[in-house]
Amino acid sequence: MDDDLLERLQREVVGWGPDAAIPQNLSDEWLKILVKDALHGLYKTGTLNGEGLRTGPAMLAFAISMAQARLNKQNEPKAASIYIQYRTALIEELLGRETGLYRRQYSLVDFYR
Secondary structure (H helix, E strand, O other), X not given: OOHHHHXXXXXXXXXXXXXXXXXXXXXXXXXXXXXXXXXXXHHOOOOHHHOOOOOHHHXXXXXXXXXXXXXXXXXXXXXXXXXXXXXXXHHHHHHHHHHOOOOOOOOHHHHHO
């Protein structure tokens, strides 16, 4: 895990609160890094050309969202379910940006249904 990249993630995404980790709010750079990272976690292959964090950022992003939900007294969802939904949302957003065809926009509420 690249400590410099994790520090940047904290500074540029996580530090802005849970809404900053919603896929449509991510920069192109962070979206690509998180998608590569999530896919690596799914398939456990390759080295991602040295750019991957091995699911660290994705895990951090949805952990922040879970903490926010707890503070708002929403139901605490299962971590695996949120991770799968978050990974799907990241991939959909990347495909949307590359094709111009967006399936949907997400909010924090979508990860707690």
